[in-house]
Amino acid sequence: MMTGKKLVLASALILAGMCALPLGVGIYPQHVLITSLFYVMMASSWNLLAGYTGQVSFGHAAMAGIGAYTSGILAAKAGVNPWVGVAAGTVLASLLGLGLGTLCLKMGGIYLSLTTLAFSQILHIIIVNEYAVTRGTMGLQVPGLMDEYSKLAYYYIMLSAAVLILAILYGMIHSNLGLNFRAVQNDETAARSVGVRVLHVRVLAFTVASAMAGFAGGLYGHYLLLITPEIPSLDLQFYVLAMTVIGGMGSFIGPVVGAFALNILAEKIRDYGEYHVLVFGVIALVVARFAPNGLLGLWRRFRPAKQQ
């Protein structure tokens, strides 16, 4: 555990490195970096659920879809400023998270998993069917965040957004609330007996994570300029899940590492064909089965002991 000065120094170094990363590389690597940052936000916020409070949502991609489509439809059909649209999408996703969470979580975690899975399928059906509003599988063209399109500017926007999300998550996890999260995950009954309001804690985590997914999805949609039902799809949901599981569930850095590693690896595998989902599936299955704390957990276990 790094503390104080060391942590600040390390974060500053990484941030400086991230700022310099897209300079002098081509448009394609910049695109991969931008999508990686989107996945960093998605995987880290999903990790707040699965890794810290022990609830598995299969509707995280759907919440990103809510953010993207809310903002996209507002901007494309009503001419609303994209930034206002992103805020609206974030609010809507958090409200849906609050509603679904309240409805399911009093019945236990399995209900949340079932309902979020159903929710993501239904959202998909609605988007495909309501062609007039959403343009179905053709995709909805939306305006960008800035008048002039620049990958570099989008990179810095996504980087700031990711840093913001990570900072909020870090603050939550290392506060009293974070202790409550852990308590609820480890032993619900024990947590309740020491006065943790289990239901409140769970619903709060689900609402916050949904809002973050909505925010990330909204920004991502305005970057892609074309929103398709690919965003709220089970494939994207699986992608986020695999990044978290392979990187390391329940650790702060794990999903960040997982998001970059898998997104870059996916681009490499694409050279040979559309096998990346299958490959990630098999890797994720092996990791979840044999190394439930992911690659980060393996590294922690096998790194040479520190010499004090």
Added chain:
Amino acid sequence: MFAISIMNGLVMGVIYALAALGVSLVVGIMNVVNFAHGELYILAGYFSYLFASALGVNFVLAMVMAVGLVFVLGLLIEYLLIRPTYGNDMYSLILTFILSIVLQNAYLLIFGPYPNKPPLWVSGATDVFGLFLYGNQRLAALAAGAAVIAVIFVIIKKTWFGRIIRAASQDREMAELNGVNTTRLNMLSFGLGCALAAAAGVILAPVFPVTPGAGVPVALTAFVVVVLGGMGSLWGCVVGGLTLGLVENLGAAFISSGYKNVFGFVILILVLLVRPAGLFGRAKV
């Protein structure tokens, strides 16, 4: 239109009930939801297609072989993936979800995106009460589904194995104290749950051809049926399955066919709002 929707609803309802029985059995005993349920349903469809259409095996034998193979696969999945996660329900959810994605993509690679269909058991159509002509294959599917459900009920209500299953789903520790080997019971019931998905798959595949992604809506419907009927309740599956089959088909006929699967979701939300334990569920203490 009304009569034929009722008939379609009955056929689908019986298949939903069958698929949901497999989920409910496993939830009741192991508290595990198998998210790869729909993919095993599809796998059995592919197997029966392979054996009957490509290898020329008799269609009944092909179906039995398909269900048997999926049963063995279910035992393997329990042994390799589910067993190490006991005590941590979350990991079984994650593992079976990953498994469903792996299977979907494997089917896509092996069989391609095209629909595959085993041969029909019977051909022609029958006049139902002078109201409409109905395909014999669908009537046969209705009869076969009802027969399998009846067999499951006899096994669970009348045999010694069924008594063990009921004991373990009521009180796991007490069953263990009375000498039930719950580890082996878990393996068997998980296999049985998969075999029920497979049974639904082989019965419905001649009517609705299998594609790599076709398992997702079936599994979702089965989950909705289980929540509607009450987790772990067998009668709940039958009543819930028939209800959902009828609502979906009447809704598709009279409201909107594009939103067929949305009606199930509406029911799910209503159940969670009004009676979260389900129709036949025991309220949580």
